[in-house]
Amino acid sequence: MQENASNGGLTVNIMYFVRTLRAAGLPIGPGRLLEALRAVATVGLASREDFYWALHAVLVNRHDQRELFDQAFHIFWRNPKFLERMMSLILPSFGADEPQENPEELSRRIAEAIAADELDESPNSREDKFEYDAAMTWGTNEVLQKKDFENMSADEVSAARAAIKRMRMPISTVPTRRYRPRDVGSQVDMRATLRAALRNGGDIIPLKCRVKDKRHPPIVVLCDISGSMDRYARMMLHFLHTMTNDRDRVHTFLFGTRLTNVTRYLRYKDIDVSLNKISDIVKDWSGGTRIGTCLHDFNRFWSRRVLGQGALVLLITDGLDRDSGEGLAKEMDRLHRSSRRLIWLNPLLRYDLFEPKSRGIKAMMPYVDEFKPIHNLESLIELAEIVGGNGLHSNSSMTNWRERAA
Amino acid sequence: MTSPTPNSVDETFELLRNGNYVADRSLATALYLSLSLSRPLFVEGEAGVGKTELAKVLAQTLNRKLLRLQCYEGLDVASAVYEWNYTRQMVEIRLSEAAGDRDRGTLEEDIFSEKFLIKRPLLQALEPSHDGPPVLLIDELDRTDEPFEAYLLEILSDFQITIPEVGTVSATEPPIVIITSNRTREIHDALKRRCYYHWIDYPDAARELEILTVKAPEVSSTLSQQIVGFVQALRETDLFKLPGIAETIDWAHALVQLNCLALDPETINNTLGALLKYQDDIAKIQGSEASRILTEVKAELAAHRA
Numbered sequence: 082m083q084e085n086a087s088n089g090g091l092t093v094n095i096m097y098f099v100r101t102l103r104a105a106g107l108p109i110g111p112g113r114l115l116e117a118l119r120a121v122a123t124v125g126l127a128s129r130e131d132f133y134w135a136l137h138a139v140l141v142n143r144h145d146q147r148e149l150f151d152q153a154f155h156i157f158w159r160n161p162k163f164l165e166r167m168m169s170l171i172l173p174s175f176g177a178d179e180p181q182e183n184p185e186e187l188s189r190r191i192a193e194a195i196a197a198d199e200l201d202e203s204p205n206s207r208e209d210k211f212e213y214d215a216a217m218t219w220g221t222n223e224v225l226q227k228k229d230f231e232n233m234s235a236d237e238v239s240a241a242r243a244a245i246k247r248m249r250m251p252i253s254t255v256p257t258r259r260y261r262p263r264d265v266g267s268q269v270d271m272r273a274t275l276r277a278a279l280r281n282g283g284d285i286i287p288l289k290c291r292v293k294d295k296r297h298p299p300i301v302v303l304c305d306i307s308g309s310m311d312r313y314a315r316m317m318l319h320f321l322h323t324m325t326n327d328r329d330r331v332h333t334f335l336f337g338t339r340l341t342n343v344t345r346y347l348r349y350k351d352i353d354v355s356l357n358k359i360s361d362i363v364k365d366w367s368g369g370t371r372i373g374t375c376l377h378d379f380n381r382f383w384s385r386r387v388l389g390q391g392a393l394v395l396l397i398t399d400g401l402d403r404d405s406g407e408g409l410a411k412e413m414d415r416l417h418r419s420s421r422r423l424i425w426l427n428p429l430l431r432y433d434l435f436e437p438k439s440r441g442i443k444a445m446m447p448y449v450d451e452f453k454p455i456h457n458l459e460s461l462i463e464l465a466e467i468v469g470g471n472g473l474h475s476n477s478s479m480t481n482w483r484e485r486a487a
Numbered sequence: 488m489t490s491p492t493p494n495s496v497d498e499t500f501e502l503l504r505n506g507n508y509v510a511d512r513s514l515a516t517a518l519y520l521s522l523s524l525s526r527p528l529f530v531e532g533e534a535g536v537g538k539t540e541l542a543k544v545l546a547q548t549l550n551r552k553l554l555r556l557q558c559y560e561g562l563d564v565a566s567a568v569y570e571w572n573y574t575r576q577m578v579e580i581r582l583s584e585a586a587g588d589r590d591r592g593t594l595e596e597d598i599f600s601e602k603f604l605i606k607r608p609l610l611q612a613l614e615p616s617h618d619g620p621p622v623l624l625i626d627e628l629d630r631t632d633e634p635f636e637a638y639l640l641e642i643l644s645d646f647q648i649t650i651p652e653v654g655t656v657s658a659t660e661p662p663i664v665i666i667t668s669n670r671t672r673e674i675h676d677a678l679k680r681r682c683y684y685h686w687i688d689y690p691d692a693a694r695e696l697e698i699l700t701v702k703a704p705e706v707s708s709t710l711s712q713q714i715v716g717f718v719q720a721l722r723e724t725d726l727f728k729l730p731g732i733a734e735t736i737d738w739a740h741a742l743v744q745l746n747c748l749a750l751d752p753e754t755i756n757n758t759l760g761a762l763l764k765y766q767d768d769i770a771k772i773q774g775s776e777a778s779r780i781l782t783e784v785k786a787e788l789a790a791h792r793a
Contacts, residue, residue, distance in 0.1 A: 108676065120520050124496060131496050134516035142679040144531060144670070144686050257632070258561025271573040272565070278580065279595045286577075381727060389629070389671030390560070411767070415727075
């Protein structure tokens with residue numbers, strides 16, 4: 082306590098700094114604030130660099146929070162009158178070509194977090210933010226449309242919801258390397274056996290057994306949200322929301338011209354909250370598709386993080402690629418090799434006369450383990466069965482598809 | 488003899504340097520915090536940037552025992568914490584039966600006593616040692632599953648383990664804990680919250696050169712400059728797996744074995760397997776791309792020297 086009194090200014094400032102970070106979305110509780118104070122007290126204030134890394138060690142615990150922390154630190158600690166700096170971050174920098182939009186977006190989060198404290202300035206900064214958004218829209222040639230989910234027809238919504246509600250996903254499981262106790266099994270559980278033996282005095286040793294535990298594999302969904310897929314993607318989101326809330330280890334990515342990880346947003350219990358958040362974050366609704374590029378990004382940045390434990394991959398796309406399948410085969414090959422099973426769901430299969438002749442489809446076909454329709458509620462129900470089944474029976478139809486695509 | 492833990496960030500930096508580990512200031516700070524406040528250090532980074540090495544160097548320079556727990560899927564309490572010696576327990580039961588000298592209560596106490604306990608790394612880490620608390624390395628935590636991660640929570644926050652038959656074992660002095668992860672999945676926040684976090688990045692050219700000088704002193708300075716320049720340039724390219732520091736060192740050793748004094752396109756093509764581990768990546772770099780990068784690196788080095 083005494084310590085706190087002697088450097089009260091610093092304590093309060095660190096507290097404000099932590100609050101700024103929290104407002105910017107870093108999950109930091111009061112316990113971590115105390116830790117931060119202890120860390121700073123231990124390292125001392127002799128060097129700015131040490132001070133930085135001490136706070137960093139306590140307040141950051143994911144790689145992607147580093148950028149945010151870095152910006153917040155420099156804005157907050159260099160200049161207590163951070164407002165001017167903040168403004169310069171918000172205003173679009175004309176002329177300068179900045180290829181990365183991520184740091185910019187992050188700065189906005191920091192700026193907003195800081196601005197929230199400055200009540201008199203907030204309307205102003207909000208206007209600026211608006212302009213910034215508009216600038217980004219012109220900057221790229223994709224259709225950066227904000228999708229309004231209100232436009233779903235009432236029938237459509239209720240039908241989809243009713244069907245999805247009725248769906249009970251049978252949970253397919255794979256054996257893990259972990260054991261669970263069982264009365265009858267192939268292996269003796271020595272620990273349980275000994276315990277049971279002593280319970281009746283050691284005269285009789287009743288054998289206790291154990292069997293391999295089973296668990297469902299992680300599921301990774303890659304869903305196409307380009308113009309041609311629009312109607313299905315919206316329905317799929319309901320389905321994915323149910324699935325995400327039904328089990329753990331479901332990762333969802335949306336892609337059109339770029340890849341977005343929406344796993345976190347689908348975790349909200351309320352589907353409307355999820356959809357709102359997703360429409361905020363995803364900027365390439367109903368544009369073109371660049372399957373090859375998006376899969377490349379997925380393979381490069383995400384595959385090692387989400388496919389590590391033998392994941393089942395659902396790829397939902399019509400295979401109509403704007404880049405006409407360029408580089409697609411290579412990426413599909415890699416995706417196929419790093420997943421347990423790759424299931425392609427294609428709404429084009431609704432046409433009886435569908436032939437896998439487009440270049441994108443031809444490039445993808447050799448690498449999928451299963452090729453299924455996904456165009457109505459019936460096929461959604463069927464999908465639940467595919468995810469639930471072991472998939473060993475459908476190889477003949479797959480051979481057929483491959484031959485037709487060749 | 489046990490060495491005391493460092494008293495400042497500078498001393499920590501020196502300590503690592505003495506163990507031939509070239510750290511940057513940020514890592515030294517995080518490590519110093521973890522040492523002086525007795526909290527685990529959670530280290531993440533790409534493969535081959537020296538996460539495991541950190542723990543090894545720490546154990547060696549501080550003269551502590553290194554306990555290493557390699558994580559894998561299905562890692563359970565029996566192989567990570569403790570196991571009972573069943574064979575001996577069985578024999579003991581039979582013996583007491585034959586002698587008929589003990590009742591149930593004392594037999595149970597006997598059977599589940601420390602004599603029959605096989606200690607695994609996590610339990611060993613809590614034992615008092617005359618060398619001072621050991622360094623506990625929990626390696627590649629992301630390879631195990633969530634249940635084990637949850638089990639670690641008690642150990643990492645209170646440094647104690649509960650064995651139902653014996654009671655709670657707690658450490659008199661908490662061990663130095665280093666946890667590494669390759670990020671093949673996200674570790675739960677509850678566990679990270681109990682640790683200091685550090686992300687080890689690929690080093691910049693100057694530091695990588697320093698590392699190479701320390702780790703492979705037999706490499707001539709011209710060659711090591713070229714190696715570092717080439718690897719740094721590779722990290723700018725669009726590869727599936729970028730080469731880590733470990734690969735740089737491997738490659739340097741390989742080149743020395745081949746009596747190579749300076750890089751040339753043919754040697755690079757022949758030894759690229761030491762650097763890149765995916766066929767696609769090798770195919771991309773091999774040949775013209777390699778010689779283009781090499782020319783650039785050489786030009787840059789020449790310009791630097793002039």
